[in-house]
Amino acid sequence: MQAILALEDGKVFRGKGYGAKGECYGEVVFNTSITGYQEIFTDPSYAGQIVVLTNPEIGNYGTNPDDNEATRPYIEGLIVREFSRVSSNWRSQQVADEFLEGFKIPVLADIDTRALVRHLRDHGVMRGVISTLETDAQKLIAKARSIPKMDGTDLAKFVTTKHPYVWEVGERSHEPVAVVGVKDQPERFHVVAYDYGIKQNILRKLRGEGCKVTVVPAQTPAEDVLAMKPNGVFLSNGPGDPEPCTYAVDNIRRLMGRLPIFGICLGHQLTGIALGGKTFKLKFGHHGGNHPVKQLKNGKIEITAHNHNFAVDPDSLPMSEVELTHMDLNDNTLEGMRHKNLPLFSVQYHPEASPGPHDSHYLFKEFTKMMEEWKG
């Protein structure tokens, strides 16, 4: 099966099609993680995006039911250099190709992904179309130009849960392999998690740290959350531009100071806006599992998982209220902050990892500590 990627700037890549037959549209971004493609497929933050993986060998270990970050894949399409026709791993239950086909996701393989990545690096992320049907590149380029832009689009409201639910699986009881230092604690706290596109490993981490978690839709009013009398509120990751999510910003403002709040990724950006700051779009974002982030208070470095196109502009934040806590050492992007007086902190990157290194798991402990202190 032949497949084509056409970008809005007219660049075209032709390769082989895998996964589903058809067409997909989205912003084309690249991710530099070596492992964890299944987690990437199923991360709701990728809604609206076609993902290029820089690791050229994808699909080797197949897919399994334990490594999903949501109930289905959210990427619009996948681009790889080499897509494995077989899978080999003791946990594998399905070949990656069949898994994506089952969810109607097209895959473009066998192209010079490094050339594509360099193109995106130099020219910034852009809209694109993958098609296994259309062979006329010009038509596809025109289509790419007609896709709505990511900037200014609220995608969280599309991917959020329709109904509240309680999450009950801790990380350790879920882990197929023992991980140093990971144990599930008995429930001590109740946390309400806003789902802007939440990854399940955040829920597993929270549960593992002793939190009963109630997941609520993105637009749940602050008052409803407070009525549940939680010990803390969690603001999740999610896709799209934070700016149009005014409902979320309003809710965060109403919750600030009323109880401990912890935000990740989109949750962090929304917090930044709630604090009076501004967000901006990065040229090609941070997507990968090897970013060095420095804890500004002690100089310690964490190797972290990133997946964000937008970032909070530190100069826009009120320094009287906000302390910058984390910085990306590659490009000095703001990666974390905390409120100087209120129980509120957030990080731009992904301490829940999955995929990615576990160096930042301590943040979940900090959240429970904050709730402990608030309680006491």
Add this chain to the structure above:
Amino acid sequence: MPKRTDISKILILGSGPIIIGQSAEFDYSGTQACKALKSEGFEVVLANSNPATIMTDPESADRTYIEPLTREYLEEIIRIERQMSPGAGFAILPTVGGQTALNLAIELADGGVLDKYNVQLIGANVTAIKKAEDRLVFKDAMQKIGLDVPKSSLVNNIKDGLEFAGKIGFPVIIRPSFTLGGSGGGIAYNREELMELLARGLDFSPVHEALIEESVLGWKEFELEVMRDMADNVIIICSIENFDPMGVHTGDSITVAPAQTLTDREYQAMRDAAIAVIREIGVETGGSNIQFGIHPQTGRMVVIEMNPRVSRSSALASKATGFPIAKIAAKLAVGYTLDEIRNDITRKTPACFEPTLDYVVVKIPKWQFEKFPGADENLGPQMKSVGEVMAIGRTFKEALMKGIRSLDTGKRIGGSKIEPKIMTQRLVTPHPERLAYVQYALRQGHTVKQLYKMTSIDPWFLYQLKEINDMQLELEKHPMESIPVDVLREVKRYGFSDGRLAGAWRLNGQEKVRHLRKKHGIKPVYKRVDTCAAEFESFTPYLYSTYEDEDEAAPTDKKKVIILGSGPNRIGQGIEFDYCCCHASFALRDDGYETIMINCNPETVSTDYDTSDRLYFEPLTLEDVLAICEHEGSTGAPVGVIVQFGGQTPLNLALPLKAAGVNIIGTSPESIDLAEDRKRFNRLLEELQIPQSPGVMAASLEEAIAGATKVGYPVLVRPSYVLGGRAMVIAYDEESVVRYMKEAVEYSHDRPILIDHFLEDAIEVDVDALSDGEDVVIGGIMQHIEEAGIHSGDSSCVLPAVDIPQKLMDQMRDYTFKLARALNVVGLMNIQFAIPRGNGNGGGDKVYVLEVNPRASRTVPYVSKATGVPMAKIAARLMTGRKLREFLPEFIERRADLDTGSFYYVKSPVFPWNKFPGVDTVLGPEMKSTGEVMGVADNFGEAFAKAQIAAGQKLPTKGTVFISVTDHDKPQVADVARKFADMGFHIVATAGTADLIERAGMTVERVYKVKEGRPNVVDLIKGERMQLVINTPHGLEPWFDEQAIRRAAVNARIPTITTLAAARAAAEGIAALQRGEVNVFALQKLHAERPTRVRR
């Protein structure tokens, strides 16, 4: 944290000679450490016994001690260095010199030397080293932090070993404590085997201890390269997955980076475990290598072992990722933290990150069992390979195929000799040929499932091999004339070489394939290794080829020189050639050329991304080299190519490259060819009136028999165009010649066999010289200590020559000058001479030419260290048209050789016998040594003794010497015996030799030969009654007695001397040792006392 200011002087410990398990990777790491610490302003002192290294170049450190790596000599170095700077903060960095350096550090610490001179260890402390190295302590530490390990028990006797094995069930692994590269280890499947292996293992262990371990054979094997800084930041540089499952030493496994078959959950669990391990063991700064096993069906993960130092795998990881582990480790050792160090490749981002790869790297080991007939070729926990290649491709398939052709086996690709009868055996039991047999089995229709059952190689890898096989079948469906373009492109994208395509189409040569490719525009592009998968811009042209769209090579229009490296390390073509290649690059870069290195050996300095301006990590084949030459020349830039520095591999490419229009600089390929072409070369010698031993060429059995008779027995028989005396033998009769021609080698009219009369009882001499075609300067006239007939690489030699008459020295100079001009040598040349002693039919005052090699030789680094003149650098400059008069005018005026001052420099070889139990240790014309050491002193005896000590042969100062010589040597045996008797040695001899010694008036104890009765000589050796064995063998086929003696001596680690010449040298050396002096000399001081200056 900034740089430590409490230290100002750092002693770096090297790893000594190249041996199996400790190769050029430690020259790479040591050189990086020297550079890094020097640039930080530390006073760097280096100790290493290996003169063939870049790290022992006088510029690498402030003071370089080429001295034996033993406690005594190191203590003396430390004493002197402490005396020179009494108040200075003085530290030792033991983590870049392999196991040798770590063991030394422990010895120095335990022996109180560090405390005595107030020296501290940096990089790793004694507690951490011991915790990582002692298997039992390590195991306890792992269990303490909640990590799983294979069940095991430490034993120091056979009985306990058997008992424990009974408990956990066979097979079990035996791992002796504190040995290198798994020496003395093994797998036992039953009680009998366990008894044998355990006895040997206990013997090998310096602490007489071995671990008996639960077998994890067939489990998946992984390695992580970890770095930690003083602030406890920990990063993983690279994950490596072994293609060969557990059971094969990782040095003998095909390995792949990054890991291919782990999900993120499994990988991160391993990463967390690795971080916990480095913290628990307490490696404060630097790199470590941690190995894991994973059960393929259950996922149970066990920690196998940890190296608390830079290792072979870290060199591989550095090359695989572009992250310079040793350099960063050195900086971390002096206090920097990872975020304070910049990533050289991206320039903007810090070194504190984890490299990500957008390509696949495959490493394939290189074995040389053909050199060791009788050795057990099965692979197990003890490393047996002598070198390795690395290949980079965009897919595993492409990288693997590039790796296979990088091996330079001389075989037609895909043309391995397969014996269908032993297919099952080759698949089930790991063996160097296993990959070839897997390919064969696939071709025979075996399924991945069947093969997995037999090999335990992960099905994903096997499936990739199946896809390669399917592609091969597809290729064979199409004749060359009608192959569809997209099939051709796909085949190339799979990594198939032009040679393989030519093979499928039964073409002679690959030229037609190249033209076909070009016609369809199918050409490789070059991608960069950039640590970050293109997320950031790369400023380092570290390149590999692939068949894709975008080219990132960006060749410049500067004048440039391409240097062809030497490929995988092997016996006869080792680190010495890498040294020459690096020097060429350094010199020409200084002269304003853009220097470009092509090589595929990850262990070397030449494949460091900052050795040359540009690095192509590519196979050294005609196809790959030519593509680079064309690409670099595509800008119109003038391109010169150097082929004479990398040994035989690039030399073999010289003529075809030239034929394809490449500009080879230096001595012309035709001259190189002339020196190899026996007929034309004979004619040249006749014209020049230079004597040589009579010789003929033979391309058939009949010609060989007739030729041998004509030149007269004994004869030296060898193939043309080989290095390291591959398949070279001395034949004493027709029967041996017949056997050789029938079995030993392939030959043809293009590549005939050379048959020379062998000059027995002669002194052999090596001469290295520089020439610009007009002027010639001799670098050194090296007198061999072993007699002619032993390969020059296996012979100890001394500079300056000790007892060659002036007249003969002048004759050799004269011949060298004549030959250099006649061959129009531009660059380096090496000539081997023989001087018959005169008691035979040779004459006595005549010099014969044995061989002329108009190229860099193995001795160039040694001569350069002895003379202080960087010969390879000058040679490279001569190749670009500069003249010898610019550099060495006074030597030309005076017709003088380069100067060695008032000192003697002895080079001695190091052999891998302990890795190949059962192999005969006799020396001959085929080279067997893996490395070399140098001993320096102001007298010959001491220099020889130091070289022997450095080579691990500790000459005794008292005790018993056993002497048994061949009839041929009997006339001189009494003289030699006298020397030992005078020094107080008790002499033991077999009947014939004893008669002569007694007749000369000495006391001698008689001993039975092996077949005569008991107790015989072997019993005495085993009973540790002997301290030295002098045993000169007779003829081609050593008889049983001698083999048994030498094997017993090697096992008992008793120095064995196989020529009378070496026995005389040993006597002088022992006399020096008896004086009890321990003298060390810094190279820089030795060079400074030379009167004549060398110009740049």
